[in-house]
Amino acid sequence: MPLSFPLRVAITGLGGFAASxxxxxxxxxxxxxxxxxxxxxxxxxxxxxxxxxxxxxxxxVRVFGDWQAMLNLLAGEVDVLTVPAxxxxxxxxxxxxxxxxxxxxxxxxxxxxxxxxxxMLEVEKAARFxxxxxxxxxxxxxxxxxKQRVLAGEFGKLLRVSFLGHWPRPKSYFTRAPWAGKLGLxxxxxxxxxxxxxxxxxxxxLLFWAGTRELFDWASVAEIEAALYRAHDIENYDTVLxxxxxxxxxQFRIAATHASKPPQYHREEVICEKALITYVAGSEWKIEWxxxxxxxxxxxxxxxxxLLARNFTAYFDYLCGVxxxxxxxxxxxxxxxxxxxxxxxxxxxxxxxxEEFTVREDEWIAIGGxxxxxxxxxxxxxxxxxxxxxxxxxxxxxxxxxLKSIGSS
Numbered sequence: 001m002p003l004s005f006p007l008r009v010a011i012t013g014l015g016g017f018a019a020s021x022x023x024x025x026x027x028x029x030x031x032x033x034x035x036x037x038x039x040x041x042x043x044x045x046x047x048x049x050x051x052x053x054x055x056x057x058x059x060x061v062r063v064f065g066d067w068q069a070m071l072n073l074l075a076g077e078v079d080v081l082t083v084p085a086x087x088x089x090x091x092x093x094x095x096x097x098x099x100x101x102x103x104x105x106x107x108x109x110x111x112x113x114x115x116x117x118x119x120m121l122e123v124e125k126a127a128r129f130x131x132x133x134x135x136x137x138x139x140x141x142x143x144x145x146x147k148q149r150v151l152a153g154e155f156g157k158l159l160r161v162s163f164l165g166h167w168p169r170p171k172s173y174f175t176r177a178p179w180a181g182k183l184g185l186x187x188x189x190x191x192x193x194x195x196x197x198x199x200x201x202x203x204x205x206l207l208f209w210a211g212t213r214e215l216f217d218w219a220s221v222a223e224i225e226a227a228l229y230r231a232h233d234i235e236n237y238d239t240v241l242x243x244x245x246x247x248x249x250x251q252f253r254i255a256a257t258h259a260s261k262p263p264q265y266h267r268e269e270v271i272c273e274k275a276l277i278t279y280v281a282g283s284e285w286k287i288e289w290x291x292x293x294x295x296x297x298x299x300x301x302x303x304x305x306x307l308l309a310r311n312f313t314a315y316f317d318y319l320c321g322v323x324x325x326x327x328x329x330x331x332x333x334x335x336x337x338x339x340x341x342x343x344x345x346x347x348x349x350x351x352x353x354x355e356e357f358t359v360r361e362d363e364w365i366a367i368g369g370x371x372x373x374x375x376x377x378x379x380x381x382x383x384x385x386x387x388x389x390x391x392x393x394x395x396x397x398x399x400x401x402x403l404k405s406i407g408s409s
Contacts, residue, residue: 002321156273181234
């Protein structure tokens with residue numbers, strides 16, 4: 001039985017990205033789409049200014065010190081739980097929501113450990129409604145229209161997809177939370193990385209482009225090679241170069257780093273027989289046809305709007321029977337989680353960059369020449385060559401043993 005508007009929403013958090021949830025949902029509440037009834041944080045009094053700004057008292061938003069108390073005390077009064085809580089809490093909060101029949105909007109990534117995802121998918125079987133994972137860009141109209149054109153064969157056979165992203169992050173980025181930049185925490189795998197967290201949206205986009213069965217399809221890795229590096233003083237990697245082939249034969253290349261100089265830059269490429277589709281952040285979509293034609297597609301008003309609010313709206317439409325599905329289900333995040341795990345298996349190590357090859361300015365650390373190295377990696381002549389022994393999809397089960405080796409090195 002579908003739910004009805006306005007949906008009653010609770011939010012697990014007040015600070016960090018949870019603030020974005022509060023702002024987006026306040027706008028939707030003003031539009032009559034939902035009503036926020038509860039929020040929680042271990043330190044709720046640290047956010048008195050924000051609570052006043054968001055008019056909690058006037059709106060009747062109840063505040064709790066932890067998510068368990070909120071769910072227990074608001075039992076029967078919540079339709080949807082949004083989960084911008086720290087990554088290690090995603091699985092237990094998701095389980096608690098499902099057990100209470102509450103729909104769950106789970107921030108990306110849902111988890112970064114394939115085994116935990118399998119456990120979450122087992123829990124999901126009992127869910128009243130499908131969980132949505134907050135990979136924001138799948139709702140973009142231009143993105144969906146272009147993929148439909150790819151699927152229709154307008155650009156010829158899909159050959160390769162690539163992502164290049166250098167997102168400089170200061171030292172403080174890795175001290176903002178106990179789990180930041182960690183392989184594990186308190187005997188639990190975390191695997192917080194540049195492609196697993198900050199740039200997760202774009203890796204999910206890459207898999208979306210490569211999914212060839214239908215519009216809402218994400219390609220799964222068949223074989224993968226990878227090299228992992230760290231310039232920051234962290235457990236995990238801050239730079240990755242990886243390439244491989246998906247099960248459908250489409251090839252991929254990814255180059256991403258947090259150890260670069262400003263400004264931030266990212267680029268998605270979809271390489272087909274007849275055309276190259278490119279999107280660079282802050283610009284328009286470009287199509288370069290092999291016959292010399294050029295085509296540009298500007299973002300429409302919807303795609304320029306708050307994508308987080310659009311994702312909430314799309315999920316709420318599904319819950320109320322207006323839409324047939326959420327933008328990204330938990331099952332549809334599996335290809336993403338497996339790729340992020342397989343880079344460890346393929347690389348077998350994380351190489352620490354010698355200080356002589358880094359540039360350090362106050363809070364910033366960059367690998368010298370990393371931008372050029374990344375550009376060359378994603379732009380090399382087409383062809384997948386096994387210069388290294390690649391990992392295969394089934395090798396994801398070796399992850400824990402590989403991480404023990406990495407963690408002790």
